[in-house]
Amino acid sequence: MDGIIEAPSPNFDERTQPVSIIVLHYTGMEDAPSAIARLRDPASRVSSHYVIAEDGQILRLVPEEKRAWHAGRSYWRGLTGLNDHSVGIEIVNPGHEWGYRAFPDAQIGALIPLLAEIKDRYHVSRGNVVGHSDIAPTRKQDPGELFPWARLARHRLALPRPTRNLMDPNWSDSGFLLALERFGYDVSDPLAATVAFQRRFRPELVDGTVDGECRAILLALLLPRPQGDD
Ligand SMILES: [Zn+2]
Numbered sequence: 001m002d003g004i005i006e007a008p009s010p011n012f013d014e015r016t017q018p019v020s021i022i023v024l025h026y027t028g029m030e031d032a033p034s035a036i037a038r039l040r041d042p043a044s045r046v047s048s049h050y051v052i053a054e055d056g057q058i059l060r061l062v063p064e065e066k067r068a069w070h071a072g073r074s075y076w077r078g079l080t081g082l083n084d085h086s087v088g089i090e091i092v093n094p095g096h097e098w099g100y101r102a103f104p105d106a107q108i109g110a111l112i113p114l115l116a117e118i119k120d121r122y123h124v125s126r127g128n129v130v131g132h133s134d135i136a137p138t139r140k141q142d143p144g145e146l147f148p149w150a151r152l153a154r155h156r157l158a159l160p161r162p163t164r165n166l167m168d169p170n171w172s173d174s175g176f177l178l179a180l181e182r183f184g185y186d187v188s189d190p191l192a193a194t195v196a197f198q199r200r201f202r203p204e205l206v207d208g209t210v211d212g213e214c215r216a217i218l219l220a221l222l223l224p225r226p227q228g229d230d
Contacts, residue, residue: 009040009061011047011069019122021086025132026142028095048088056110074135075186129158137196138189145203162220168212169219176210
């Protein structure tokens with residue numbers, strides 16, 4: 001990719017697993033310079049492969065073949081310790097702590113070709129393009145309910161939110177959790193897992209309550225067609 005600025009971080013080590021997941025984050029810091037400084041500070045022991053500024057400028061902090069330290073304790077679809085399995089992309093946004101706001105068009109416009117290129121190169125499925133909150137629901141909220149997953153889905157870079165022919169399977173709450181685990185989430189904290197699912201697939205109401213719409217969306221995601229993974 002052209003136009004990527006090299007901004008090396010010392011916070012990485014060796015991968016032991018192939019890349020099969022892409023994790024999207026927001027930086028959650030007051031501004032871009034402080035976020036980038038932290039991701040390059042040896043004392044912070046955090047990093048990512050890429051950072052995307054609000055104006056669309058892309059920085060590379062860690063080469064993809066190395067293991068960047070962005071996911072922390074994490075789980076998705078049977079895998080744990082997802083730094084080993086993933087490419088991490090930090091998207092500059094103050095986040096819920098510092099004034100969460102919409103992601104500018106230029107920023108998402110820069111993310112889309114980068115994500116497409118990485119996803120193709122490693123044959124990452126759409127269902128494995130995830131937010132940090134999906135893989136660490138008890139600890140993380142990023143990239144949050146304002147993140148434009150639908151725009152990514154239109155480019156076939158993420159799973160779309162099912163909207164057609166929704167049917168409530170009338171699962172009990174424990175049935176819902178079993179289905180949520182089957183889809184990929186760590187459900188050991190049921191409320192956190194439900195909130196993470198809502199943040200990703202029903203962001204207009206993130207209340208942790210399992211309702212008919214949540215059940216219907218999850219059922220549609222688990223059906224092989226038309227909204228199935230690839
Ligand atoms: Zn994160």
